Amino acid sequence: MEQPLDYLQNLKNQDWLISNNSQYFYQIATELYLQLSQLSTQEKPPKIILAEREPVRFLASFIAACAAKCPVFLCNPDWGKNEWQQVFDLVQPDIVWGLDNISFQPATGNYQSPITNYIMIPTGGSSGKIKFAIHTWETLTASVQGFTEYFQLNAVNSLCILPLYHVSGLMQFMRSFTTGGKLVISPFKEVESYQLANINVSNFFISLVPTQLQRLLQNPQLTQWLSQFQTVLLGGAPPWDELLEEARFHQIRLGPTYGMTETASQIATLKPDDFLNGKINSGHILPHAKITIDNLTENLNIQAKSLALGYYPQLWINPGHFLVDDIGFLDSDGYLHIIGRSSNKIITGGENIYPAEIESAIRKTNLIIDVCVIGIPDKYWGQALTAIYIPKHPNRCTLEIETQLKSQLSKFKIPKYWIPLPNLPRNAQGKINRQQIQQIAEDFLPNI
Known part of the structure; x- marks a missing residue:
């Protein structure tokens, strides 16, 4: 298997990275x-915190x-002080890249762990407790190989607008870097303001979270620009039916995905032709x-x-199997349903309720954002x-x-309390911060 230095040498004189300062890569x-x-x-080898913003x-x-076989911890430069204190206490780094004018006193003692040339990718930040999934160059390239085989590609061209410290952004880089494809890096704000790279997007993948897709539509x-992409991968949070219907109406080649940090991005994807059908x-x-x-x-x-x-x-005692919190089924044609x-x-009056069903019904009223x-x-x-x-309104x-819900849902599935807000706490991947939502509700309800 080729290693990072091999790919770096192969791409030395190739114009594969399209971004400001790409010539210095x-x-x-x-x-x-x-x-x-x-x-x-x-x-x-030294433990490295990587929080470069550029x-x-x-x-x-x-x-x-990766090439020097150093354990590297990918970090969000915009974490707050409490989050950074968590990270410094946990990692106790030897080198910090990209974090200026911030100093933390790490906890005493040093972890005696077998972690050496591993890649630590952050997860769990939206729950208030940051942890790092331990990956290797091999696990990341296995994800790339599965992706290219599934889509029958030799090279993967990606337009990346997601954070590179997050698995969704990092894997777009890995796909292009290890297959010789092109990688365009463009902040979402530039795309939203129609500052678009001069590329033929029909040969490119782009990855979005549902809230980004909603804003672009x-x-x-x-919308016209999105419809020209080879595939628009959609993940990070569950999409709602109306969003999918609108994307299909505009003939956007959407590929809803299922995956997580622990699996190095998607392990299931609906192909665009299936979606459009x-x-x-x-x-x-x-x-x-x-x-x-x-x-x-x-x-x-x-x-x-x-x-x-x-x-x-900590390494898992029984690696290779991962029982997750998600529930779902595989239908007779092998499609995964979450x-x-x-x-x-939620258990109310002895009845089991899954929020996704209720949220979907509420969205269909077209009375909420x-x-x-x-x-x-x-x-x-x-x-x-x-x-x-x-x-x-x-x-x-x-x-x-x-009133609209009464014709769609059983009585016990209609919310008892309604709390209007100007915005909901979502992270960069569109996931709800449920800890914060719970606190908002508990603070609000005594006033009802």
Whole structure:
């Protein structure tokens, strides 16, 4: 298997990276690799926190760390002080790249773990507790191989607008870097303001989260632009039916995906032709992965060559299998359907409710902009169904929404409480911060 330096040398004189300062990629990567190689002659290679904000320097630093077999921790430069304190206490780094004028006192003692030349990718930030999934060059390239085999590609061209420290952005780089494809890096704000790279997008993949797709579809020019892509991968958070219907109406070659940081991005994807023909699911399983369904709980059990080895600093005792919180099923044609998450299940009056169903019904009323449904502790019902939402028309009451829901849902599935907000707390990938939502609801409900 080729290693980072091999790919770096192969791409030395190729115009594969399209971004500001892209001409410095090879130079930065080579210089940093030589520096790290000298440091790595010591007893153990240095632990590196990588929080570079500039994309080219981030990617060059990442390749240098991988080539020098240093453990590298990918980090969000915009984390707050509490989050950074968590990271410094956990990692106790030897080198910090990209974090200026911030200093933290790490906890005393040093982890005696077997982590050496591993790649740590952050996950769990939206829950308030950051952890790092332990990956390797091999797990990341296994994901690339599964992707190229599934889509029958030799080279993958990607337009990346997602954060590079996140698995969704990093894997776009990995696909282009290891297959000799082109990578265009463009901030979402530039795309949204119609500052578009001069490329033939019909040969490119782009990855979006649902909230980004929704915003782009509000602009007819950008809708037309999206419809020209080879594939628009959609992940990060569950999409709602109306969003998918609108994308299909505009003939956007959407590829809804299922995956996570622990699996090095998607392990299931619905191919665009299936999507345009009316299918709504997460598609077939990619060739590097296998999913089985627990007979009792319906939770997904994942096996994949791209699967993480653990959470830093602990390696999993039984690697190769990953039982996840998601519940779903595989239909007779092998398509994966995700129902919801076990941890989000709401039990009210003895009835099991999955928020995704309620949220979808509320969106179909066309009276809200965004919504999240949760359960609030209730002494009579166990949990009371609560909708936190952004109203489309602030002066119109929730009675209109409830009236429409009565013909769509059972009575026990209609929220008891409605909390209007100007916006919902979502992260860069479009995932709801449920801890924050729960706190908002608990603060609000005493006033009802």
